Each structure stands twice: as structure tokens, then as C-alpha cells.
Amino acid sequence: MNSKNHKSDILDYIEYLSFAIILCLSIYSVFHNLIVGIGGLVFLGVLVFLFASRKKRDDLLWKKRMQEMSFKLAKLSKKSLLGIPLPICVLELNGDISWSNSSFDRMVGVPEGKTAIGISLDDLVGEITLRKILDESKVIEDEFEFKGRKYMLNYSFTKLNEDSNDNSSDYKIIVYWIDNTELEDLKQKYEDDREVVMIIEVDGYEDVIKSTPEENRSILSMKIEKTLSEIEAETKGLMKKIYNDRYILFMRKSEFKLIEKGKFAILDKARQIDCENSLPVSFSIGVGYGGNTIEETGDFASGAIDMVLGRGGDQVAIKNQEGYNFYGGKSKNFERKTKVRSRLIGVALKEIINQSDKILIMGHSYPDMDAMGAAVGIYDMCKFYGKKANIVLDNVNEAVEIFINRLKEKEYYEGLFISHERAIDMCDAKTLVVVLDTHRPSYTECEELLDISKRVVVIDHHRRGVEYIHDTILLFHEVYVSSTCEMVTELIQYTDNNIKINKLTAEGLLGGVYLDTKNFEFKTGVRTFEAAAFLRNLGADTLAVKKFFDSYAEDFLIKADIIKKTKIIDNKICISYSLEEINNINLIVAKAADELLNIKSIEASFVLGIKGDTVFISARSIGNINVHVIMEKLGGGGHIDIAGAQIKDLTISQAYDMLKDTIMEYLEEE
Template sequence: MNIKPNFDKINRENTIYMVIMLAGGLFISYYNFLIGAVFIAISGIIFYLNFRKSESKKREWLKYVEELSLNMDKTAKKSIKYLPIPMCVIEFNGKIVMHNDKFSEIVGNNRLLDRDLEDIVGEIDLNKALNDENEMYSEIEYKNKKYNIVYRVIKNKTDSDIEYMMVLYWLDNTKYLDLKQKFINEKTVIGIIEVDGYEEVLKSADEENRPLITADIERVLSTFETESKAALKRISKEKFFLVMNREELKKIESNKFEILDKIRHIEHTNTLPVTISMGLGIDGETINDNFKMAIGALDLALGRGGDQVVVKTKDNFSFYGGKSKAVEKKTKVKSRLIGHALREIINQSEKILIMGHRYPDMDAMGAAVGIYDLCKACGKEANVVLEVANDSIDIFAKKVKKDSYYKGIYINHETAIEECDEDTLVIVLDTHRPNFTECPKLLDISNKVVVIDHHRRGVEFISDTVLLFHEIYVSSTCEMVTELIQYMDENIKINKITAEGLLAGINLDTKNFAFKTGVRTFEAASYLRKIGADTVEVKKLFNADISDFTTKAEIIQNTKIINNRICIGYTSSEIDNVNVIIAKAADELLNIRQVEASFVLGQKDDRVFISARSLGDINVHVMMEKLGGGGHIDIAGAQLKNVSLKKAYNMVHEIIEEFLEEDK
């Protein structure tokens, strides 16, 4: 390593030596003038020669430094010019003040000085580097190549000011990103396809046409296999195993899974439509993870009514289809099995707590009292968890409290939490979403949870149940409980008020047997009527005040019809039973000619309630799910907390507009 000599230090040392020699010469001259004079003269000559030599070395060093600086400057410039990475230097106004040959190559132009960088490569974000002297990164696509730009602010101090420049290094990431995309595209997707209600569909067709239905299903699926470059294998009479890659999945997703429509068009005298449900798993750590996610996705698709595809990743779900109503199953075998299993669980439990959803309606409360009566028939005491009886159940709740048969039936949240332990049986009715239950904390305490529900399954679901009775084709939870009572034990007798509550719940969810009503619905109603349910008393449970009629009139007056298909209305009146009134108003609006769906909003305290109804062609469940709600294809709802009525109205309006745009 070359080190610069310290010439000032050398000169100081020479001066000191000269002074010492001069002093010595004077001292000698004091005793012998001649010898002293000769000594001083020789010392002067030595000093002069040494000084000349030092000056000569200084001039040589300065010349060497100047030549070295010149060479280094040339080397630095050549290094930048021939740097294998594209590089440019710009001012903060975007003007290019310097660039190398590689940058000229990617731009395809050598005359770039003093030109604006954005005029050449398009919009580029440089602002984030203004107050940061560290290296910053951004990505840009230019001329079909993808660059990762590394840029750094350079501060140059001058005598009068400070100049700022920005150096940009263009790292070509095209090959890496293309390889990454290829890896993503080739990820394995595992799928399971199930023909919905396969046996029921075949039985609905003439016997000679049943092989044609099976052949058409296989033909459509085989075509799907070929077009999507997938591998499809039949694993049972109604199930298929599917393997494909993610790139093909994206293409199918962009077409909204047209296979759902193609399958639905299969007709060979079958009175029930042919539909399929598909669960797809992707992005798992292993193939087995994808398989497990596919199973979960298929369960979710079936729990939402079938005729749809659910794509599940580690963090998200995507839904496609869901245009058909669930097909009613004629067999009651499952109800019998669930009934026997529930009786065993009840008999093994010392403490039983029953609850529905928040702001319970007659379906939730009728079912809760039905299960209470069932537990009582099994010789077990139970309680229904209810904090406040809202207007929709107030008449029924008061009727129950007055009857000594139901003494002590209702307990509040605080009491329920105190009594609940890990062995307490908690029966959840008319909801499967933990946060929608009357008292969610009970689910955290108990290890024995039973869920009985008929709503289409959402992403949020009560897990780890000891017994799950989830049938989305059933009209109401009260119908499900009625069947359990029928088939649990022939000797079970229930109270007349219980029967009326169950019938009221069926009336409510079927809109007096107009919606979602099957053969089994009438059979359940017939059974309840036979054991003493009075239809007049049931009707009294739904009696309304005059204020309810005026609120309903206000909603109708505020109603707006969109595209002659969907109407949306609201009430600004804050009344206690606003959720009941908007539900009735939504039903009324479906009587308007050409209207296929209705949405009505109302506010109470810090919540906005939304009630949605459809004649079946529009899936209001999917639309309400976007707001955190759910329900059925033709009856759904949602609750928005800490949102103004105006904002909620605009949110629903946007969802309607999105649906109409997609449905074109």
C-alpha cells in the first residue's frame, strides 16, 4: 500500500537539525573561530542539499498523485460505462444526467441525457426516496421485461450548496419471476366432485332414462377433464377425484365454472335437476394438505346447498355457482339416527343449556322450547338461555313463563356462564356461527356442543361438535326438532304450547307455507296439529301493533326498484322490533310484479338489520354473505354494527349493482 509522505514533518525535522548544528558551530567558534566557521559552512551546505532533495521528492509525489487521480477518474468512468447492470443517474426532477451503455441497450436509444425518465420508461415512483438515504426498491415492467429497481439518493456538498442526485440500478428479474410464476402455475390442485342427491335424481326419472343421465354426467365430466388437462377418477357412484394444476384452475375460475351450467342442462325425464358440488384444495404444504382442504371445501359446498364450487386455500375461500335450491330428501333415516344419538347424549348429561341466535325469532325460540320439552320427556332438567325477549318472540315468551309447566325455563347470560362447565351439554339451534349465538362464551367453556340448523353453511362454523344435524333443504329448525321428537321415541309427549311454538316457527320461515316448503314440512305441521297445536293461537303469536303497519307503509314508500328486478327499501324509524317489521316488508315487496328479490333495512341502537328475500332465481344468501350475513338462497339477512343506515343502504345498493353487472 502506498502512503503519502508527510513533507511538513520532514521540513520541521530538518530545521531543528540545522539549528542544533548552527548552535554547535557557534560553540566551537568561541574556542576556535576557523574550525567553527568551517563547521557552520559544511552544515549549511548539507542543509541546502537536503532541502533541495526534499523539494524534489515533493514535486515527484505531487506529479504521481495527479497522474493517479487522472487514471482513477478514467477507470471509474470506464467502470460505470461498461457496468454489466443498467444504471442511470437522475436529478430529482427526473432529468437523466448520466447513464451507462447497458441502460442505453434496454431503452434502445443512446441520446438520453437531459431527458425525463418518465417520458422514456413510463410512470415510476421516485417520491419515496426523497427523505431516505438508504437503498430503496421498486418493481417495474418495461418492454416485456420485469425489473427490480434499486435506487439511492446521493448527497454532494459544494461550497455554496448541497446537490442531490439519484442513482438507479436496473436488475433484470424476468427469468426469476417467470420461473416463480411457472412454479405457481404448476402447483397441484386436488378436487372432489359429488353429484348432488344422485339417488334422488335418478329415481325422479323414468327407469329406461336413468342410464342416459349417468352417461351424460360422465360425458360432461370427461370433457371437463380433457379441456382442463386434468386427471379425473370415479371413486364411487356419485363421487369423482380430480387432480389439475393451478394455471388451468385460473382459466376455469375466469369462466365461473361453466361446468355447473352444463351439468344442470342434463334432462332425461328427471323431475329433479342434475347438479354437482365441487371442493378444491390448493396452496397446502403437502398434497395431503390439499386433499384435506378439498374435503373441507366439498363439505362447505354441500352445506351451502350444493350446485356450487368452493376453492379453499390456507387462508381463504372462493365460491362459485349456488343458483339452485337444495333438493328435499324424502328419507327420514338421518332424523331417526340423529334422534337416537341425541337421546343418548341427553341421558348422559347432568346439565343442559339450550340457546338460539342473537335477537331470536320464533324459529329459534320455538325449537329451543321444543328441545326443552324433549329433555323433560327424557327426565332431564334443562334451561333456555335468553337475555332479553324481543318483540318477535315476546308474546310466546310471556305465554311460556305464565305456564307452570315451564317454571324456571329461562336464564340470562350471567347465570348460564356460572352454571356451565366442560361437561355441560350446550345445544345450539337455528345458527351454526359461533359469534351469532345468544351467548358465545358457553361454546368456549363446554366440550359437549350439539348444533341443529338449517341455514346454508358459511365460512365461520362451530367446530368440534359431539353431534351435528345440519340440513339446508329443510324449511326451518322447528321442522327438524319436530322430526327429532317424532322419531326419538314413540312414547314422548310434548306440551300444547310447545307444539304451537314449533308450528309458529315453521309458519315464520316458510312464510305461511309459501317458501321452502316440502312434503316433510306438511308432515311435521300435521303431526303438531294432531298433538294439539291450535292454528288460531299460532296466528295470535304474530299479532302486530298499529305502529308496525305504519312502519311497513313507510318502507314501501321509500322503496326503489332497480332494473325492474330488485327493490330496496328502508325505514328510519327506530322501533324495538324493527328486525321483524323489515322481514315482513321484504316479503310484501315480492308481491310487486316482475320483482325477483327485495332488500329492506332498519336500524336499532348501534345495529343496522338487513332482510333479504328472493323468489329463487336470485341467490340472496351469497349477496348477504358479502356483508357477513347468510341464510338461504331465497331468505337471508345480515346485521351491521356501528354503521350508519345511509352507509349500509349504499353498501347493499353496490352489491345489487355488482350482481346485475355479473348477471348480464
């Protein structure tokens, strides 16, 4: 069409040029031969008249053809819209149908010979979204399911008569119903058939076997194998035994979702295995899916099982591209009596210390006696091996104030503490940074040191959270141990037979054990008492240790007010708060939470306090309620019976309501 128009234009230009030439020749002839000149002008006039008549006739013919074509196109468009397989409807702004094609009528079930015009769209298909379509320059898409079919709705907000005034009656909503059922089913089938890798480990397998009478050990092993084979059959997967205590299971995602929906009943089945074993059977399960490759999915599963073991086992961790999800973790950990790991870690730590020129030690922010006692213990180890170390500490809180004042009085500990700024100036890639009583970067005393140093050691006993310090050169993480001070005491005890530490260091370590066991009432095992006996032999004075925890009179009044405001949920959970903004409020709420457990029939307690823009929550339990799981949902962590959280930028009322909702959710899941 364009080439024809272009050709016509060229011919017109040639005719115009011819007229001009004839005109010039005629004028020239007038001066030389008047008759010839006038004849030429007359001839030119006739030509121009004929050209104009033909041009007018062609224009009329063109317009007629265009009108015919437009009419045919209109009929064709109408016929196409009426018969197109794609359902289309035109709506008024109130949702009434003003026009629909036959495909739409068939889709909504309008009887043959009738029409959907005039009926509200909601009456035909149910409630449907017509929001966000008031911008006529925008096309909105939305998903909708109708009669088992999955549609992509394409909305277009259109003004029918562009020349009319801005009248709402001129505006219509055109809805295209694109049937994506087969595509979505194919996507779902692809997703269902994707691979899932599950790694299963029998917790403390050797210890469980040893705790079983010899004549029942083979039966116990057989029952464990049978329980695992049941999940293999249930998931229609393929299981392979890697070690005596570890298995790997491959399955499809659709089968995995079924056992996830059942909240992994295999955990309960494992605990029900009874062959007179004194230690319970439990499984740690790490699941990976959603990787771009099978290798990445396998890495997800490996990361998930590491996370489970770092959280104490007897639970499931699921990892995919979006992060972690957890199930279980409701049982207490049992103590491993072997000290082989402590010896190996101690030897490795000794070698790392001897290879280091600069050593910085830090616990978590707002350190307690467990963090500070362990830090001084590592400092004394470094000093015994002839290495200078420093503890990073900016602000002293009441929880460690008495202990730190005693340290500053001793010449032995001269220059022990340094500020954040000084530590950052000192630190380089080769500096040894020892992190104690936390594994979360954001919880450390000075997080910047972790970004500078490439040599980080972590010693912690809290259940692992999703956030943790990566790329450590040495990780000593034991969740069944009472305290970090107990772990450091074992390192001192088994690293070198001739190691000597200061009496005050021993008292600090014993103070940390006192704190986290609540005077040896919670989470104590044989190794806890052995560590305490070792520290006592080094000269630790129990009366001096008790003095570390002396409180001011006003603290008792605040604690009494907290107890007075206590509310009881479900006849077994205490929840209370304090509005007092004082520096040591985190210590007071912890003591109040301990005190509330003394109420008859109470199984768990939660106390909130505020300092600045941070709300502190201390949680305690006698073991039946897993406060770690509850605190983890609020961004905190800890253990089954002792946990806590710090929530920023919320009022204490908002945090109280959030905590209460989380507790109720936990109770409903139970």
C-alpha cells in the same frame, strides 16, 4: 495495507525512542565531557533533520500515489458505470434524465451514437412511479414492466455535493433497473405447475337416479360420466372415481385457472342433462390448492367440499391459504324425502342428552320464533329424558315477546331462561351446549359458552358461511329444510315413539315453521307439512300460533313508510330503509321485505333498519335472484330466497350505498 501501516508505525516509534536515548546520553556527556556531549547533540540534530526530511518526502509521495489512485478509480468507476450490464439512469427531481449508461440506452431503444440525457423518463418508458423517495436514507423498490420484460426498480435519492447548501439542484435520483424477467417467469412456472385437488360430488345422486324412468337410468349415468370426463380432458388432469357419486381430479394450477376464468361452465352443463329425470343433475365441487404439502392441499379440497355441501350444493368452493372463494349456488335445493338422517341424528342426540348433567340451549342473538321454538323443543326433549336444561337469553325482543310471556306463565317451564352471566358461571368443559338456527359463533346468543364447553351440538338450516362452529360432537345441518323447528320436530318425532311434549312447545315449533315458510308459501316440502301435521296432532292451536306474530299499530306505520320510500332497481328489485331506531326494527324490516315481494314483477326485496351501531338488512326473493349470495358479500347469509346481514359501525346511508353497489355487481355477473 493495514499490516503495512502498522509496521511503519512501529518503526517510527523505534526511531523516536532512539532519538530520546541519544538525547539522554548527550546531556549526560555534557556534564562529564563537554566536547563529547556537544558532539552528541549536534549528531542528534542532524538525525532529526534527516528524519523530518524523509518523513516529509514520504508524505508527499503517499499523497501523489493516492491522487493517482483516486484518478484511476474515478476513471474505472466511470468506465464501469458506462459499460455495466445493469441499466442505470440518474434523474432530476422533475423526472428528466441527467445521465444514463449504455445498458439503459439500449434498453429504452436510444439509437446508436445518441443519448437519453435530457429526455423525460416518462417519455421513454411510460408513466413511472417516483413517489416515496424523498427520504435520502431510504432505498425504494418498485416493480415495472417494459417491452415485455419485468424489472425491479431500485431508487436512491442522493445529494451529489455534501458540502454545498441545501439546493434542490444538488439532489439526484439514481434508478437501477434490475431485470427479473427470468426469475419471475420461473416463479410463475413453479406456481402454474403446482398441484390442484378437486373433489366432485353429484348432488343427491340416488334421488336423481330414482327420479328417472328406469329405461333412462343407465343413459343418465353415462351422461354424467361423459360430462365429468370432459372436464378431465379440458384440464389435462387425472380423475378417479371414489364412490358412485364422488370423484377426485388432480390437475395443474394453470389448467385450473382457465376453468375458473370460465366460471365453471360444468355447473351449467350438469343442469342441462335431461333423461326425463324429475330432479335436476347438479354438481358440488370443492377445490384445494396452495398448500405447503400435497396433504395440506388435499385437506383444503376436503374442507371446500364440506363447505359446498353445507351451502346446499350446486356450486364451487375454492380454498387456499387465504380463505374461501365461491362460484355458482344459484339454484334451489330439492327436498330429500328420506328421513334416515333425522333418525340417526335423533338417536345420537338422545344418547348425548342422557350422558349430560348440565345442558344449555341457545339460538342466535335477537332470536326469532324459529330459534326460540326450536330451543323450547330441545328443552322438552331433555325434560322427557329426565334432564334439566336451560335456555340462554338476556334480552327479549318483540319477535318472541308474546311466546316467551306465555312460557313464563306456565309452571311447566319454571326456571327455563337464564342470563349470559349465569350461563357462563354454570358452564364447564363437560356441559352440553346446543346451538340452534345458526352455525356462526359470532351470531350466537352467548359466544363465550363455545369457548368453555367441549361438547357442542349444532342444529341449523342456513347455508354454511366461511365462519362456522368447529369441533362439534354432533352437527345436524340441512340447508334444504324449511326451518330449524322442522328439523327439531323430526328429531322429536323419530327419536322415541313414546315421546311427549307440551302443547305450548308444539305451538312454538309450529310458529317457527310458520315464520320461515311465510305461512307455508316459501320453501315448503312434503316433510314440512308432515312436521306441521305431527305438531297439530300434539295439540298445537293454529290460531294461538298466529297470535305470536301480532304487531303494534306503530309497527304498521313504520312499515308503510318503508314501502313509501321504496326504490326499484332494474325493474325487478326493491330496496328501501327505515331511520326509526326502535328495539324491534329488525322484525319490522323483515316484514316489510316480505310485503314488497307482493309488488308485480318484483323478484327480490331488500330493506334496511338501524338499531344502535348495527344496521340490519332483510332480503327476500321469489327464487330467481339468490339473495344469499348478495348478503354473504356483506358478511351475512341465509338461503336463496330468505337472507339477511348485520353491519356494524356504518350509517344507514353508507350501508344503503354498499348494498346497492353489491346488488349492481350481482346483476352484472348475471
